[in-house]
Amino acid sequence: MTRAGVWRGWVLVAGAVVLAGSTGAVILWLSGPAAAAVGSVLAVAIFGVASARGRAMVERRAAQREALPEQVLSGRLRRVRGLDDPILLRVHPAAARNGRADDRVPPYVFRDCQHGLREAVADGGFVLLVGDSTAGKTRAAYEAVRAVLPDHVLVAPTTREALDTVLPAVLGQRRCVVWLDDLERFLGADGLTAAMAARMLGDGDRDVLLLATMRTAEHDRYSAREEDPVDARREAWRAGREALELARVIEVRREWSDAELQRAAGYVDDPRIRAALRHCPRFGLAEALAAGPELAQDWRNAWRAGAHPRGAALVAAAVDCRRAGLHEPVPIGLLAELAEAYLARRQGPLLRPEPLADALEWTTAVSHGTSSLLLPTNQPGYYLAFDYLVDLPGHDAINHATWDRLIEYATPSQAFDIGTAANERVQFPAASAAFTKAADEGVVDADIMLAAATGNIGDLPGAERMLKEAVARRVAAIGPDDPGALRARHYLAEVVSHTAGNTAAATMLESLISDQTRVLGLDHPDTRDSRESHVRFLGMADPGRAVALSTSLLAEVQQALGQDHARAHSVRHQMCFYLWLAGDAQRALDLAADLVPDMEEILGPDHPSTLRMRGLTARFAGEAGDPARAVELLQRALHKRARVLGTDHHHVLATRIHLARWMAMAGDCEAATSTFTRALADWEHTLGPGNPAS
Incomplete structure (x- = not known):
């Protein structure tokens, strides 16, 4: 609600403009909780019985104010130029200079990404800075918005739940910056969606910028998963991924370039920068300033x-x-x-x-x-x-007692997030317990996630029953053409492929594809997902036919989306797999060898899909009769995966186990035994002893 809305609320309550103005000023300048309390007392004590409409407007305003961080906004909306302390916007402080508590922000060193960042901020829309912790994301965002949009009003919600509350405040401003530091806090159940972001941004009649930061590890969970299976686990991050797809991503590197370090050397009169430079290039300058190590x-x-x-x-x-x-x-x-x-x-x-x-x-x-x-x-x-x-x-590994206690403590929406994290850490019993709590309270799609967790534990019949019930609920509530019901049918087919076989699942998908084509269109991502899965199920029984269908699908995708689209790479990836299933490992290897450089050029050498394709290329080389080459390729893939994902990521550990297999096939049994033993020990250490995945 705009400031004018507050005045109108008090006019309605008081029936007198003068009284409304004086009381409204009190509320605007007090902190959120205090404003709510004073507003309630004065409304009753001074005016007696107020109109319902006036009370509602004042209460909405109080709720909005309580959702905005008091220490940043001082109890009122402020323009960007008035925010002269970046620490209040969650910038990591540095050491105080000369013992001055008010001097904990060193001079800003212009980053290489700053020109592109300023252009993006000036263009408006959704801008997301991604980088490691203490890379300097928040400070770079602060400096850019101060330089480019000083007269915009800044709105900084504190929590995911506050998004709905502050939405009217955003919609009521002609020029506005929505500040979402650590964006992962605002994603997930009941969080930021593509529709909400689009509503905030408007249709061009207002000048709005969504400015967010996100740690690389969190961003990868949504937009660059190491595995991207078409199963119910996708539903947990679908809304977050769709929101992120609206963003223009600016990468902020933790390691500083030579040019950045040269610019920093111009500030050596500041003892903090001078001391931090001594730690470079081992650590990034911002990392050293924040004393992370x-x-x-x-x-x-x-x-x-x-x-x-x-x-x-x-x-x-x-x-x-x-x-x-x-x-x-x-x-x-x-x-x-x-x-x-x-x-x-x-x-x-x-x-x-x-x-x-x-x-x-x-x-x-x-x-x-x-x-x-x-x-x-x-x-x-x-x-x-x-x-x-x-x-x-x-x-x-996070111990079982911690998972259990956090699930007990969490709200239903938080339980959904915990279940998602447990899934990603291969802690399926914890995921099941968390999604059960979320589903019992009606959190959207928690029932599908619970079915997925149930299947991961090993209860595939239970998962099938749950998904059938999920489909029935969506059909009864919205209708058979509801996109959520259609997606649930896809997930059901995935489970049926395990309980009744690939042929039964393929038959289910044929009906689903017909409905999705009618409702969503042939080119909709969900329809293409179903078509790819349909080919995959057929390929298990008839890989030759799957190769032919993939060839046809690839031509359609390339015509509609272009040869360099990620989905085209996905179909080419499938073709390699079906050729291998058909017994033609050499042709699969040849196609994979052509695909990897294309993926490196389009997606980047560190993209998870590129890394996954590297691992498969090694497998094809081994199956084609060259285990030594398989070892060489896997060692390269392992190095890159460990650098990108971290040494304790379960996909890195799995790659080490595959490496041991091909070492043995190449005749180096001693190295194979040593590699496998260490990998298995690290697997149990990371995922926990007794984990079903072990």
Whole structure:
């Protein structure tokens, strides 16, 4: 609601313009909770019985204000030029210079991406900065919007739930910046969707910018998954992926280029930049300024007996909360409860853990003059782990007790997010429990996700029954042509391929494709998904026919979308697979060898689909009779996957196991045994002992 809307609300309540104006001013300048309280008291005490419409307008305004971060907006909407402290917008602080607490932001060093970023900000729309933690994303966004759009009003919702509340405030502004730092906090169940983003941006009658940041690891979950199967797990990130597809992505690299470091050298009179430059190029300059490496070392050292073991356990619990999909601040009581299990795993009493009050004081104390291991939030007693720690490699598997307690604590929407994270970490029992909670409370698509988790646990008949019920619910509520019902039928066919065979699943998809073509069109992504799956099911029984159908489908896709479209690469990928199934590994290898460089050029060498194709090329080489080449190709693929995904990613671990197989086939049994043994141990360490996937 615009400011004019507030005045109208008080006019309706009071019936007098003068009284409405004076009272409205009080509300506009107080903090959100205070404004709501004062507004309610004055409305009753001064005016008596107010009109329902007036009360509703004032209450909506109070709700909007409570959803905006009080420390940034000072209880009112502010223009970008008035926000002169980037720390209030979640920029990581640096050490204070000369002991001055008000000087914790060093001079800004112009980044290589800044020209493109400013152009994108000027163009408007949805702009997303992606990079590692402490790469400098938020500071770059802040500097760009200050330089280009100083007169725009800034709206910065605090949580996913606040999006609906602040939407009227966004729609009521002619020129507006919607600030979404750490975008993953706003995605997921009941979060930002493509439709909501489009509504905020409007149809060109307003000048609106959605400016967001996102860590690379979180962005990859939505837009660059290592595996992209057509099954029910896709539904968990469909809405987020569709929203991200609207964004213009600007990459902010953690490692600084030579040109950037040369520009930074021009600020050596600032002792913080001068000291940070000594850590380059091992660390990025922004990373060093935020003291990320030092804080990580503090956390490791705290586990020593007599140091701060309980504090270290609190940090470990907070880190695992975020790894488990809970991105909102967590109360200290829950962290303290979870921390006991982390202490116990390290023989807690022998570490002589400090009292909880001392542990909390240590974890929240500003260290190295920059940040703290646990970050206080607007909610008293609620904390977040410093995101740099979340992205560190080598974390242990999240223990079962943590999953169980977080699911118990979570709201239904949060449970959906936790279930999604559990799926990605191959923790299917935890995923099932989380989606059960979400589905019981009617969270959209949680029933489909629960069916997927049930199938992953091994109960395929149960998954089939759940998906049939999900289809029936959607048909009864909306009708048989509902896109959600059509997608659920696709997922059902995937499960039927396991319970009744590929032929039965192919028959189901033939009917589905007919309906999708009629409702959505032949070129709709969902229709193409079904057609690709139909070919895949046929290919299991008749790979020769699948090759012919893939050839026809490829021609259609290339004509409609272009030869370089990602879906064209997907169909070519399938053709390689069917040729291999048909026993022609050499032809599959030849096609794959042609496909990899095309994917590298279009998608990039580090794109997950490119990496996956590299792994398959190695497999085809081995099946074609050249295991030594398979080993060589897999070693290259392993190096790239580990660099992109991290050494503890389950796809990296699986690649190591495949490498051991081809080492053995090549005759190097000693290396094969050693590689397999280490990979299996790391697999169990990462996913947890007794995991069904092991």
